[in-house]
Amino acid sequence: MKTTRKLPLSKKIVYATQTAIIYALYSFHKALPLDVSSSIGGWVGRVLGPGMKASRYARRNLEMAFPEMPRHEIERIIGEVWNNLGRTVCELPFIASGELSTRATVVGQEHIEYLKRLGKPALFISAHFGNWELLPQIAKENGFPLTLIYRPVNNLKLDKLLLKIREPIYKGMFPKGARGAVNLMRAIAEGNSVAMLVDQKMNSGIEVPFLGRPTMTAPAVAELALKYEIPIVLAYVERLEGKAKFKVTVCKPFFASNTGNRKADVYETMCLINREIENWIRDNPEMWFWVHRRWSKELYL
Numbered sequence: 001m002k003t004t005r006k007l008p009l010s011k012k013i014v015y016a017t018q019t020a021i022i023y024a025l026y027s028f029h030k031a032l033p034l035d036v037s038s039s040i041g042g043w044v045g046r047v048l049g050p051g052m053k054a055s056r057y058a059r060r061n062l063e064m065a066f067p068e069m070p071r072h073e074i075e076r077i078i079g080e081v082w083n084n085l086g087r088t089v090c091e092l093p094f095i096a097s098g099e100l101s102t103r104a105t106v107v108g109q110e111h112i113e114y115l116k117r118l119g120k121p122a123l124f125i126s127a128h129f130g131n132w133e134l135l136p137q138i139a140k141e142n143g144f145p146l147t148l149i150y151r152p153v154n155n156l157k158l159d160k161l162l163l164k165i166r167e168p169i170y171k172g173m174f175p176k177g178a179r180g181a182v183n184l185m186r187a188i189a190e191g192n193s194v195a196m197l198v199d200q201k202m203n204s205g206i207e208v209p210f211l212g213r214p215t216m217t218a219p220a221v222a223e224l225a226l227k228y229e230i231p232i233v234l235a236y237v238e239r240l241e242g243k244a245k246f247k248v249t250v251c252k253p254f255f256a257s258n259t260g261n262r263k264a265d266v267y268e269t270m271c272l273i274n275r276e277i278e279n280w281i282r283d284n285p286e287m288w289f290w291v292h293r294r295w296s297k298e299l300y301l
Contacts (some may be wrong), residue, residue, distance in 0.1 A: 019157040026161065030093035034100065038087045038244040045086025046079050054291035055082075060300055061290045065211040065281075080286035084239055088131045091244060096168040100244070101137050104237070108250030112142045115233065115253060121191050122253065123232045125221055127199035127277045128289030130237035131246060136169045136195050138248050139235075145171040146195035147187040149180050170195070188228050196221055199277055201294055206267060210274045211281065213295055222269035225256035232256065232269070234276050238284060251276065 007015070029037040049055060055078055062074045094100045106112075115122050124146055126135055136146045148166070152175050153159040166173060171192050174180035188194060202218040209215065225232050231253040238247045256269040281288045293300050 015155045015157065018155055019161075022158055023161065026093060029090050034091070034094045034103075034244055037090045037093070041086035041088070041090030042083040042242065043086070045082035045084070049082025049085065049291075050075070050078055052291075057293050057300060058290035061294060062285070064213065064295070064299065066285070077285050078290070080242065081288070081290055083242055084130065084287060085289070085291070087239070087244065088133060091131060092133060092165055095133055095137050096165065098137065098141070100131070100134055100246075101141060103244055104134060104138060104246040104248050106138060106142075106248045106250065108235075108252070109142075111233065111250045111252055112144070115231065116143060118231065118253075120230050121188055121193040121228070122230055123221055123225055124193060124195045125232055125234050125273060126195075126197055126236055127280065128197060129199075129277075129280055129284075130239045130287045132197060132237060134237050134246060135235055135248065136166075139193070139195070140169055144193045145169075147172040147174070147184060147192045148195050149174050149176055149184050151176045185224075185227075188224065188230070194224070198273060199289070199294075200292060206270065208267065208270045208274050210294070211278055215274070215295060217270050217274060219266050219270055221273060222256050222266040225269065226258060226262065226265060229255070232273070234273065236277075236280050238287060 029040070032040075058078050058081060059074060062069060062077060066074075091100055122144065124135065124139055124144070126132055136148070139146050146169075148170050150173055153162060163173060172183070172187055174183040174187075184194065198218055198221055201216050203216055205216045205218045207214045208217040210217065221232060224230070232255070233253045234251040236249055238249070239245070240247055254272075257265040257272075259265055
């Protein structure tokens with residue numbers, strides 16, 4: 001029997017306050033021109049972000065990934081990371097309408113055409129890079145509405161807002177967990193393509209190299225690709241000139257390594273994916289979501 005989650009009064013007050021503020025800000029930004037909304041988000045991010053706790057993780061991550069990088073360059077990158085994040089949040093109201101996608105140039109259109117000819121669902125894989133929220137809209141406009149597995153926000157009313165924003169973009173959205181996994185597999189079996197972000201730590205995952213360190217990585221992409229014999233498509237969004245202007249790169253689709261040794265094939269496929277994401281980050285470190293603990297907890301003490 002399903003039980004209702006009971007929250008302490010203090011948490012209810014916090015969540016209610018959060019909800020009121022976020023809904024008001026969402027309505028405010030939706031009424032603004034896109035460039036104005038994006039610029040406000042970037043300014044707020046640059047001003048407030050570097051002093052937040054999450055920036056300590058970003059500094060540590062950058063030190064570990066680029067040990068020779070001077071301090072002033074680390075601080076510059078962190079400022080740009082927050083600019084990108086602030087803009088990404090404030091651009092959310094403009095995605096479903098298609099307004100944001102008009103600002104994007106797509107590179108790799110031939111790979112999308114190949115997928116259409118192939119006639120199979122695909123696994124569209126990316127990272128928290130640039131405005132990653134734009135990719136599903138681009139996929140939809142090219143004939144690939146995507147199914148998403150997502151992690152619900154603790155504040156259920158805010159989660160409802162995010163679902164409302166994303167609903168017009170996705171074919172289906174399933175919360176993370178056993179039931180979500182079943183629904184996802186059913187969606188693939190019915191011919192639907194899938195969107196997944198694979199650049200965050202998963203303690204129950206497998207250890208795969210990433211930016212020079214062993215990194216706990218979710219293996220689901222490789223497992224699904226092998227199970228259903230469908231292609232993997234890596235794609236990413238670069239923010240141009242630090243503004244609401246984008247370059248979307250769709251990489252050449254590939255199939256998971258399939259030698260018959262399932263464990264080795266999953267590992268090799270995830271190594272390839274991590275290496276590609278690493279290349280994006282090394283080329284444009286300002287675009288990645290450095291503000292989380294990607295590696296083992298003890299590295300951040």
